[in-house]
Amino acid sequence: MLRCPNCNTHDLGKVGSNQFYCWGCFIELTLENGKVASIYQVEEDGTLSSLNDLFLDSSQDSLSM
Incomplete structure (x- = not known):
């Protein structure tokens, strides 16, 4: 299950x-393909701010389903 x-x-x-x-x-x-490709924070006004630089690096394999 995805966390x-x-x-x-x-x-x-x-x-x-x-x-x-x-x-x-x-x-x-x-x-x-069952792996996290992008991550965004939803701001109060509904816009999205990318968090890819914080979460998606060499540890991407640990984020898969």
Whole structure:
């Protein structure tokens, strides 16, 4: 089961075919081939700020389903 890479909870909701939203820390994840491809923080005004530079590096394999 997929866990949030930020807060490590299973409290994720599906918002698109490959997009999930964490209700614990308000980030949005996009999956490609079962792995996290991008991570965004949802701001108060609804815009998205990329968190890829914080989470997606050589540790990307540990974020897979």
